[in-house]
Every structure is written in C-alpha cells, then in structure tokens.
Amino acid sequence: MKKSSAFIMVVPGLVILAVCLFLPLLRVLIPSFHTGDYPFSAYVEFFRDEYYLKIFMRTVKVAFITTAVCMAAGVPTAYFISRCRKKWRGILLSVSIFPLMTNSVIRSFAWINILGSNGIINRFLLAAGFLEKPAKLLYTDFSIIIGSVYLFLPLMIVTVAGVMENIDNDMMEAALSLGADRFKAFMKVIFPMSLPGIIVGGILVFTGTLTAYTTPQLLGGNKHMVLATFIYQRAMSVGDWNGAAVISLIMIVSTLVVIKGLNALSARLDRRGGSHA
Amino acid sequence: MRKNKMLTVFAVLVFMFLILPLVIITVTAFGEGSAITFPIESFSFRWFINVFKLKSFRVSFLTSLEIALLATVAALIAGIPAAYALARSGMKGKGILKSIFLSPTIVPGIVIGFVLYQFLVLTLRVPVFAGLLAGHFMVTLPYVIRVVGSSLDQFDFSVEEAAWSLGCTKTGAFFRVVLPNITSGISAAFMLAFINSFNNIPVSMFLSGPGVSTFPATLMNYIEYNYDPTVSAVSVLLMAITVLIMVIVDRTLGIAALAK
Numbered sequence: 214m215k216k217s218s219a220f221i222m223v224v225p226g227l228v229i230l231a232v233c234l235f236l237p238l239l240r241v242l243i244p245s246f247h248t249g250d251y252p253f254s255a256y257v258e259f260f261r262d263e264y265y266l267k268i269f270m271r272t273v274k275v276a277f278i279t280t281a282v283c284m285a286a287g288v289p290t291a292y293f294i295s296r297c298r299k300k301w302r303g304i305l306l307s308v309s310i311f312p313l314m315t316n317s318v319i320r321s322f323a324w325i326n327i328l329g330s331n332g333i334i335n336r337f338l339l340a341a342g343f344l345e346k347p348a349k350l351l352y353t354d355f356s357i358i359i360g361s362v363y364l365f366l367p368l369m370i371v372t373v374a375g376v377m378e379n380i381d382n383d384m385m386e387a388a389l390s391l392g393a394d395r396f397k398a399f400m401k402v403i404f405p406m407s408l409p410g411i412i413v414g415g416i417l418v419f420t421g422t423l424t425a426y427t428t429p430q431l432l433g434g435n436k437h438m439v440l441a442t443f444i445y446q447r448a449m450s451v452g453d454w455n456g457a458a459v460i461s462l463i464m465i466v467s468t469l470v471v472i473k474g475l476n477a478l479s480a481r482l483d484r485r486g487g488s489h490a
Numbered sequence: 491m492r493k494n495k496m497l498t499v500f501a502v503l504v505f506m507f508l509i510l511p512l513v514i515i516t517v518t519a520f521g522e523g524s525a526i527t528f529p530i531e532s533f534s535f536r537w538f539i540n541v542f543k544l545k546s547f548r549v550s551f552l553t554s555l556e557i558a559l560l561a562t563v564a565a566l567i568a569g570i571p572a573a574y575a576l577a578r579s580g581m582k583g584k585g586i587l588k589s590i591f592l593s594p595t596i597v598p599g600i601v602i603g604f605v606l607y608q609f610l611v612l613t614l615r616v617p618v619f620a621g622l623l624a625g626h627f628m629v630t631l632p633y634v635i636r637v638v639g640s641s642l643d644q645f646d647f648s649v650e651e652a653a654w655s656l657g658c659t660k661t662g663a664f665f666r667v668v669l670p671n672i673t674s675g676i677s678a679a680f681m682l683a684f685i686n687s688f689n690n691i692p693v694s695m696f697l698s699g700p701g702v703s704t705f706p707a708t709l710m711n712y713i714e715y716n717y718d719p720t721v722s723a724v725s726v727l728l729m730a731i732t733v734l735i736m737v738i739v740d741r742t743l744g745i746a747a748l749a750k
Contacts, residue, residue, distance in 0.1 A: 218660070219579035222571035226591060226631065229568060233624040234594060234602065237609035286504050293501035303745060305505070307736060310748050312508055314732045316689045318709045319725040323511035325713070326518065326526055326722075333514065333528050367508065371749045395494055424598030426692040427706075431713060441600045445695055448604055461601040468596055 245458040255459045269463070271354060272439040275429075276422040279361040283418045286362075287369030288411060292403060294370070295377035306374065312367045321431040324360050325351060328432075352434035360432040361422045368421070369414040376410025377403065405482075412479040419475075420468045440464050512729065519722035526719055537723035546708050547724065554705035558687040561626035565683055566676065569634030574668070576635075577642035591635045594628040599692030602628050607696035618699035625693040630683035637682060641675025642668075678747035681739055 248255045259265050294305045312320060327333050328350040335347040350356060380403060388398035426441040433439065438446065440460055448457035514528050519537055521530035541547060569591075575581070576588055594602065606625050610616040645668065653663040669676075694704040703711075713721055739748055 216579070216581070219575040219581055222575035223587060226568040226572040229564075229624075229627060230590065230593070230631075233606065233610070234597065234628055237605040238597065238601075240613070241605040241608045286507075289497060290501045290504045293497050306749065307740070307745050308505060308508065310745065311732065311736065312512070314685055314689075314736065314748065315512070316706050316709070316725075316728060317691065318706050318713065319515065319721075319728060320511070322713060322721055322725065323515050325717075326514060326528070327511060331525070363507075363511065366504070370504075375749060424600065424692075426600045426695065427710065431710070441598065441692065444600050444604060448696070454608065457604055461598075461604060464598050464601060465596065468598065472596070 241454075242458050242462050245455055245462065248455050255455060256463070259459050259463065268438050268440065268443050271437070272423060272441075273467075275354065275357050275361060275439060276419050278358050279365060279422045280415050280419045282358075282362045283366050283369040284411065284415060287366055287414065288373055288404075288407075291370050291373035291377055291407075292399065294374045295380070296382070302378075306371065309367045309370045309374070312363075313371065317364055317425075317427040318431070320363055321360050321428045324356065324363065324432055328356050328359070351432065352437060354433075354437060356432040357429045357437060357439065360428040361425060364425065364428055365418040365421055368417050372414035372417060373407060373410050376407045376413075380406050408482050409479050412475050412482075416472055416475050419471050423467060423471070424464055512725075515722050515725045516729070518719055519726045521719050521722075524718050526717065526722065537719040538727070540720050541723050541727065544720070546703070546712075547705070549701070550703045550705045550708040553702060554688050557622055557626050557704065558684050560623055561630045561687050562680055562683040564623075564627055565630035565634045566680065569631055569679075570638055570669075570676065573635050573638040573642055574664070577639060577645075578647065588635070588639075592632050595632045597628075599629070599690065600695065603693045603696035606693075611697070611699075618697055618702045622694060622697040622702060622704070625697055626687045626690065629687050629690050629693055633683040633686065634679045637679035638672060638675050641672045641678075645671055674743050674747070678739075678743050681735065681743075682748065685735070 245255055246253055249258065260269070294302055294309070297305060325332070329335070330347040330349070330351065332351070334350060335344070338344045339347065384402050384406070385398055388402045389395070393401060424441055425439075426445070429437070429439040430442045430445075433442065435442075435446070440463065444457045444460045444464075447453045447460065517530060518526045518528050520533050520535070521527055522532040522534040522536070523530075572591060576584055576591070581587065602625055606621050610621045610624060611618055649671070650663050650667050653667045654660065658666065689706060690704075691706045691710060694707050698704070698707060709721065709724060736745065736748070739745060
C-alpha cells in the first residue's frame with residue numbers, strides 16, 4: 214500500500230480527533246498549570262485540601278474494592294461458564310451480556326429500589342422486627358460499591374470467560390490425572406493461564422469505576438461524591454472551571470497510571486511477554 | 491465433565507445477583523399504586539401509559555436515536571479506512587497511531603463532556619447539538635477501530651492481491667473484495683457503537699441545552715426529582731428493546747460479537 218493512500222485514509226479520523234478531543238483537552242487543561250502562586254499550585258492545593266483528598270481517596274477505595282469483588286465473584290463464574298456445555302455456555306454468556314447492554318441508569322435505579330429507606334431490604338427487616346427504623350443503606354460508600362460491582366461484574370465475567378474458553382480442557386484433565394485435586398488443578402493450571410485475561414478485566418473494572426459518573430451520582434448522592442460527580446458539581450453548580458480542569462487531569466493521569474502499571478505486571482507474568490491492552 | 495457442586499452453587503448465586511434486581515424492576519413496573527412496592531398489590535399498565543404521555547421522554551428518545559445513529563455512521567466512515575490502513579500498510583509508528591485512535595477510551599467520559607462544553611460550546615460558540623455529536627463520535631470511534639480492526643486481522647489479504655493481479659483497481663478491490671468480507675465485523679461494530687452511544691451519560695451530561703437532552707440524561711433527571719414506577723416502566727421497555735437487539739444479533743452475527 215502506498216504511503217500517500219494510507220495517509221489519506223487515516224487523516225479524516227485524526228483531524229476529527231484533533232479538533233474534537235486533543236485541542237479541547239489542551240485548551241482547557243493547560244491553563245490549570247498556571248493558576249495560583251506558582252506552577253502546578255492548583256494541583257498541590259488539591260492534595261493538601263482535606264475535603265478534596267477525601268473525595269480522591271474515596272474514589273480510589275471504591276474502585277479498588279469493586280475490582281477485588283468483581284475478580285472474586287467473576288473469575289469462578291467465568292470458569293463455570295467456560296466449562297459448561299455449548300448450549301448452556303451461550304445462555305449464560307447472554308445473561309452476562311444483557312446487563313452490559315442495559316442502561317446504567319436502570320441498573321442503578323434497581324438498587325435505589327432495593328437499598329432505599331423505603332426499599333425492599335429495609336421493609337423486609339422492619340416487618341421481620343430486626344429494625345426499629347430504616348437503616349441507611351442508600352447514599353453511602355457501601356451503596357456506591359454495590360452499584361459499581363453490579364455495573365462491572367458482567368464485564369469481568371465476559372472478559373475472563375472469553376480467555377478461559379480458549380484453554381484446552383486436556384490441560385485440566387492432565388493435572389487431575391497426575392494427582393491434583395480440582396481446586397489445586399485450577400489454581401496451578403487454569404488460573405495462571407487466564408491471568409492476562411483477569412488483568413485485562415481488572416483494568417476495565419478499575420478504570421471504569423474510577424471514572425464512572427451515573428452510579429455514584431444516583432447511589433452516592435451529593436454527600437458521597439467521587440471524582441466524576443465532583444467535576445460536574447465544581448463546573449456546573451459552583452462554576453469553578455479551573456477546579457474541574459484540575460480534577461479532569463487527575464482522573465486522566467490516574468487512569469493512565471493504572472493501565473500502564475497493570476499492563477507491565479501482565480507482561481511480566483506472561484512469559485511470552487505480550488501486551489494485552 | 492463432572493462439575494464441582496460448590497462452584498455450581500457459587501455461579502447460581504452470582505447469576506441471581508445479576509438477574510434479580512432487573513426482575514424486581516420489571517415487577518414493580520406493573521404495580522397500581524404510585525409508590526414503588528415489591529411485590530405489587532394490584533396489576534396495571536398505567537405507568538407504561540404515563541411513559542408515552544411524557545413529552546420530555548419522547549423528545550429525548552428521538553434525540554438519542556438521532557445522535558447515536560449520526561455518531562456511529564460518522565465513526566464508521568472515518569474509522570473503517572483508518573482501520574484498513576492500520577492493518578494493511580507498513581507505516582512507521584503504526585502502534586502509536588493505533589493508540590491515538592483508541593485514545594478516547596483513556597479520557598473519562600465526563601472529562602470529554604466537560605472539555606467539549608468549555609471549548610466547543612462556550613469558546614467557539616458551536617451549537618450544543620454539534621458538541622454532543624462530537625462527544626458521541628469519541629464514544630463510538632474506538633469500537634469501530636477495535637472491532638473492524640480485529641476482523642481485518644483475520645482477513646486473508648492474498649484474496650485482495652488476487653483481485654489486483656486480475657486487473658481490479660485498488661479502490662475497486664477494497665469495495666468489492668475487502669468490504670464484503672468484513673461485513674459481519676462492521677455490523678458488530680455498528681451495534682456496539684450504537685448501543686454504547688445510546689446508553690452513554692457522562693459525555694452527554696455537560697452537552698445539553700434548550701431542547702437538547704439525551705434520553706438517559708432525561709431519565710436521570712427524572713429520577714432525581716420523582717420516585718414513581720414510571721422509571722420502572724421505561725426500564726422494562728428499554729430492556730425489551732435490548733432483548734430484541736440481542737436476538738437479532740444472535741441470529742445474524744452470533745452473540746459473541748457483543749462480547750468484544
């Protein structure tokens with residue numbers, strides 16, 4: 214293929230990306246370096262402010278716990294799917310994909326109905342006499358975490374199941390015939406072989422939770438903000454455009470650090486040394 | 491193969507966790523009372539009728555369809571040639587170029603919405619609708635690059651070379667040989683990009699104005715001020731559409747096409 218024709222084919226996309234993403238990013242984010250008394254002072258101030266730091270730490274904590282829970286629940290489930298007969302595999306995979314295609318407002322709304330003060334859990338506990346007054350389950354860090362797990366668990370399952378399906382079943386049989394029990398065979402054979410897929414799933418869940426807006430907005434409310442809801446509040450309610458720019462860059466850098474870090478880990482673990490992003 | 495009982499129980503519990511909340515929504519949508527109750531006391535369709543009565547829902551639904559369709563088509567037009575060039579040419583820095591095309595996935599949606607609103611709408615005075623479209627283009631483009639790219643990776647380019655040697659022009663071979671062979675990849679990219687654009691909220695949050703609001707954003711606003719089964723009814727309708735799409739995709743492309 215001629216260089217000139219390849220050039221013509223990539224240029225339209227690059228121009229749109231430049232005008233609609235890179236240029237706006239630079240124009241909005243660069244001024245945030247120069248505000249305040251010294252360069253980058255807005256960023257130093259951000260991490261010095263107790264309130265801001267608390268939001269940052271909450272975001273990281275929620276993303277970390279969500280990723281851990283999604284791995285713990287998703288990896289065995291993905292393994293279960295990958296070892297099912299073909300017909301069941303299709304059905305279970307469809308059940309996992311369905312939430313992914315369902316709007317995140319709906320998926321958060323479901324948990325409002327379950328966790329709210331008038332919700333299913335509270336009404337059940339009140340009726341059963343376990344509680345005197347409704348417990349506060351909604352608008353807490355807990356509700357953000359459970360909503361995020363609900364949002365991203367299907368993604369983890371689908372990603373890991375895709376990798377596990379390609380692992381030859383004979384590997385497992387060989388380990389069993391050599392005397393390993395099922396759990397040991399899984400931990401020594403299947404788990405290491407699917408680790409790259411688990412890490413990709415982990416990257417998707419972690420960065421997804423780190424930047425999610427809808428679920429923390431609906432299930433966390435204004436008292437339990439995370440970075441994404443904080444940007445919106447800074448910009449639209451307070452009119453602090455510079456503050457919103459600072460949070461934006463912090464989010465982008467955090468995302469990049471997580472992706473690069475976990476990819477490096479994946480490359481080290483995977484003896485073939487490939488990259489899996 | 492013999493299955494471990496504990497694993498089966500575990501998987502059943504996980505699937506119940508995934509399905510039950512959606513079942514609860516579906517049941518509450520058919521309740522009679524204006525409070526959301528589960529289980530429902532009496533059966534009615536009144537909340538479904540209410541959905542169609544609300545003008546903001548109708549208008550924003552059409553806006554979302556329009557935006558998702560325009561953004562996806564634009565992403566296909568710009569993305570397919572780019573994916574082809576990335577797969578086919580021995581360009582230097584191909585890896586970097588690919589990262590550039592996938593870079594919208596690294597920038598959080600809420601940030602894309604924020605900078606587009608600041609720069610395009612406030613500074614350049616571009617209409618909000620155009621800003622919204624630009625944002626959704628960023629959502630859809632990576633899907634096209636990824637899915638079309640992976641189906642090009644599986645395509646045997648010696649077929650294209652055979653067409654050239656038989657006298658077909660390069661452009662002719664692209665349209666008559668390459669494109670027909672990657673149609674399923676293009677359809678999968680279309681479906682994924684369309685669904686994700688339609689469902690997207692963070693990118694759209696900043697980019698709304700008078701008469702311009704996407705359906706999920708309208709729904710979200712509604713929830714913040716009202717708490718009645720109307721939202722359950724909307725959810726049931728959207729889930730029905732999702733099921734329909736999944737059945738169509740399964741019949742044509744195979745459900746695995748959506749797992750990319």
